[in-house]
Amino acid sequence: MFDYAESDPTIADEDAKRLIPALRTQLLKAQYQHLLKKDRALLILVGGIDGAGKGDTINLLNEWMDPRHIRTMAFPPPNKHEQAYPPLYRFWLNLPPKGETGIVFGSGYAPLIKEAAKKHPDAALLEKMILTARRYEADLVANGVQVIKLWFHLSRDAQKTRTKALLQNPSTAWKVGPLDGAVNKRFKRLRRAGQHIIDATDSDYAPWTIIPAANENMRLISTGQAVLAALKKRRVSVPPLHDPAAATNPQRAHNPLNDIDYTQSLGKEDYETALLHWQNRLAEAVRHPNFLKHHALMLVFEGQDAAGKGSTIRRITKALDARQYQITPVAAPKQFELDRPYLWRFWKEVPRHGRIAIFDRSWYGRVLVERVEKLIARPTWQRAYAEINAFEQHLSQHGILIVKFWLAITPDEQLRRFEARAELPFKQYKITADDWRNRDKWCEYARATNDMLTHTSTDHAPWHALSSNDKRFARVEVLKRIVQTIESVTK
């Protein structure tokens, strides 16, 4: 795979002089067409052997193209502040919107290469990392981010020569990183590691291109051509991981909504005692040093209209310090949010360690309202289950506790509440034509809810589907389950 690159091929200066102007014009033109069409973002991951000229080449891309629409990112080891967020947090927040280009210096593959280059790599861990990378790239592509990956490679001798030459010239010496020397000593092992990782993560939807890096002309022109080909690509097909056929035919033994016992209730006095009890335990649990240092809490509230999400949330926040939590009410996405992958706007609200994020409606809108109201195509919501599970799994691995509530009411109870709301002057705003329309689609929503509960209730982020016909019962039950979840890591 590296044979050609290690032959250190060159392009003569006179040829380059002829090739480069045409390439630049084409690149700029393709970039503007991409900007005008705005049908996808382009993400370029730049990896490879250290000392192969990655930095120079990225700078040149910025010079050849319109740099106002390119965001160059680098993710050095996270500082203390960044460590309080999940690893992918920085990456997600910096994703380019549709029409724009993002270049990731170092490609994000460094941890994989590092593991693979060990004398005795942990095969199971490596396999997991590879699967995660593939899965993550597939999700990006399916969400409108085209991904290409460049691997800068050259022969061991050329790497050594290049590093030496840079060091000799004071105006280029800064380009040599502390690792560039070490690379040469471990060249064989890094070579093998690169080969393994490229093999394992190459795909139709996020392909690797090996850039022969010894000769500057060759390196620049090959890179420019790879980017040009990506920009010119008509459309990037949905990766096989997301084949809708694979997601259909859910094995639904039963409908989770049918299990709910709507007769559960709580007397007023019992309610008040229990409420106070669980609120106190909650207040204590979220101040536990272990929670503050190693965990965070994400609460998701979904449910039919008028199920009591808002009033339940208020019973939780009563026990909390207002500086510790943030409530995010979720409505239809805005244009700048639609320009990014679906989960982007929720990533922005991911809590750092010690904090609590409460979602009044959530990313599950993807498989509820967006599905039922046909705002998105069938394959889109079908693959969303797996995307959401991967998202929550990543958060969970970082210590974030995710507790999801489906507050369920019966159609009769909903009607009663709608009518009561219509009577209270300051609650009328809460009942709109939309609410009545949604009510007409009760069965469609129930089907979507059952699918959601079946496909996305996981060990690390379970759904709690509860009757909210009696609000007192629901409030106490919600508090109790939150407390139990936190105490499972603090006791």
Next chain:
Amino acid sequence: MFDYAESDPTIADEDAKRLIPALRTQLLKAQYQHLLKKDRALLILVGGIDGAGKGDTINLLNEWMDPRHIRTMAFPPPNKHEQAYPPLYRFWLNLPPKGETGIVFGSGYAPLIKEAAKKHPDAALLEKMILTARRYEADLVANGVQVIKLWFHLSRDAQKTRTKALLQNPSTAWKVGPLDGAVNKRFKRLRRAGQHIIDATDSDYAPWTIIPAANENMRLISTGQAVLAALKKRRVSVPPLHDPAAATNPQRAHNPLNDIDYTQSLGKEDYETALLHWQNRLAEAVRHPNFLKHHALMLVFEGQDAAGKGSTIRRITKALDARQYQITPVAAPKQFELDRPYLWRFWKEVPRHGRIAIFDRSWYGRVLVERVEKLIARPTWQRAYAEINAFEQHLSQHGILIVKFWLAITPDEQLRRFEARAELPFKQYKITADDWRNRDKWCEYARATNDMLTHTSTDHAPWHALSSNDKRFARVEVLKRIVQTIESVTK
């Protein structure tokens, strides 16, 4: 001023039971009307004596109102990551959008109180802090953020009793901060400091309300009433600091644009030598440890259409590491940006220490396109000069170097470039009907430009108005001035 609060007035429980439900209903109703109208944001600064129950009261506001539209903030001393940004950075980024409410726990007045409570306060420093606070609040109000300030106060004895009682109960002991005990010892001095600061920063547009805090009922009800009054306020008048009359009649001795010598030019060979020279010096300057640790660079590019902003920027970035800079192209604001004060979207792009932010057009659109195209009222752009100067001064005090370029061309030269663009296929996108329309308003834009250069060229953020009729001359001159600015802090 504190006499009434220090009499520790109370509201009996039975009265409170009657008053509170009505107050809650009114508060919620007012909040929803505020949300529907979306004509301004509400910012509540909560300050006062420690141990006076601020935290409890903020929690209760979140319970009484709809907490989904309230953002509670606290700004403890900045961590290392935050210290790389200007002090107001966190504050700006968290400003509530129109229709929403923000509560600042601790009010941001802590540094002023601390200084004023010293045995020998620095009178000049204090005066400066007070002026800054007044100026900043005035800017917020003028930009659609209503500001109210609450001061929680109680007698020395009551503070002592309250702290003791909280400590005795294990479920409330956490509410007592480490400073609450110290407060009691220094009560007299803090009292005097509070009085001084409140006196000096009370205003019609951002008034202080003293909340008697010894009795819980009294504290809660007074707070609720103060917030209700703010929400119900029809409109907050433009503060006198921003009186348009004061800003008119600029003493314009001459028009800066008239000073530009459009005959300046540079031969091709001289250009290439000079370009390389300044690019090398720039590359060196931005890697100087002093720049990396204590400074940042903000470059502003403004100029007529086709003046060569983009190509000049590319000559700068060629000398830079793509990981160190970010280019922000500025276009018309989006709705979510219009929901915040004008400068919000630029605050988001403020660079941390060691970084470079390049603006292709900028916040000066406020006094250029928005003024000429009559997108905003006259008083709005008139007060923008002072707002912008205050913004840049704050950045400058944090070590950010601000260099602003006006690239000037003559009408003839512009016409020549427009026609040349129309001929090149991949440059046609660059010339639109807007460009021709702007050209018709040449004189209006020149007048606005002259005003801008006169009012906003300051020692800490000077304008460089340069001829760009000869692009080579402009590029070298721009590079030189940037290098000189950085070297003034690194040599």
